[in-house]
Amino acid sequence: MLAKIVYATMTGNTEEISEILEEEFQQQGVEVTRMEADDADDADEEAFTDADICVIATYTYNNGEVPDNFVYFEENLRKQDLQGKVYGVVGSGDKEYHFATYCFAADTFDEDFKQTGAKKGADVVKIDNKADEKDKEVLKEFVINLMNA
Numbered sequence: 002m003l004a005k006i007v008y009a010t011m012t013g014n015t016e017e018i019s020e021i022l023e024e025e026f027q028q029q030g031v032e033v034t035r036m037e038a039d040d041a042d043d044a045d046e047e048a049f050t051d052a053d054i055c056v057i058a059t060y061t062y063n064n065g066e067v068p069d070n071f072v073y074f075e076e077n078l079r080k081q082d083l084q085g086k087v088y089g090v091v092g093s094g095d096k097e098y099h100f101a102t103y104c105f106a107a108d109t110f111d112e113d114f115k116q117t118g119a120k121k122g123a124d125v126v127k128i129d130n131k132a133d134e135k136d137k138e139v140l141k142e143f144v145i146n147l148m149n150a
């Protein structure tokens with residue numbers, strides 16, 4: 002089983018979340034690859050081709066938008082055929098200052114995945130800025146749900 006995590010980050014919160022997910026998959030004995038959206042540019046068409054579990058970790062920018070360095074990837078994702086695969090999305094946002102658009106980018110990716118034919122293996126996880134201990138437990142459950150889907 003191979004899990005692939007693609008993430009975007011600006012100040013590091015989502016990168017840290019992607020590392021927590023990577024560690025959790027490893028602890029569960031699942032092979033895992035993690036890449037930043039910028040690095041994924043050349044591989045956009047194939048980013049999830051060989052993955053069994055597809056994971057997106059994204060922050061939200063400018064009134065509910067997908068981060069700039071994730072836009073190309075996001076627009077491409079919804080056109081892909083990912084039938085037979087399982088997906089999950091984690092978002093980091095700011096509940097206090099951006100309540101009305103809290104983690105909207107995560108919901109955007111969730112909608113994209115629905116169009117690919119992939120199976121939703123876990124509910125979208127939304128994290129207020131940096132993951133705390135409680136979030137880490139939720140992320141662990143997220144990984145286990147994806148594995149069992």
Ligand SMILES: Cc1cc2nc3c(=O)[nH]c(=O)nc-3n(C[C@H](O)[C@H](O)[C@H](O)COP(=O)(O)O)c2cc1C
Nearest residue numbers: 011012013014015060061063065094095099103104
């Ligand atoms: C200019 C700006 C706009 C933002 N807009 C939103 C938003 O619309 N919704 C939201 O939930 N968070 C928003 N945020 C908060 C970030 O998504 C949040 O701080 C996140 O943890 C950043 O992730 P990163 O550390 O991986 O870059 C915004 C932050 C900035 C600086």
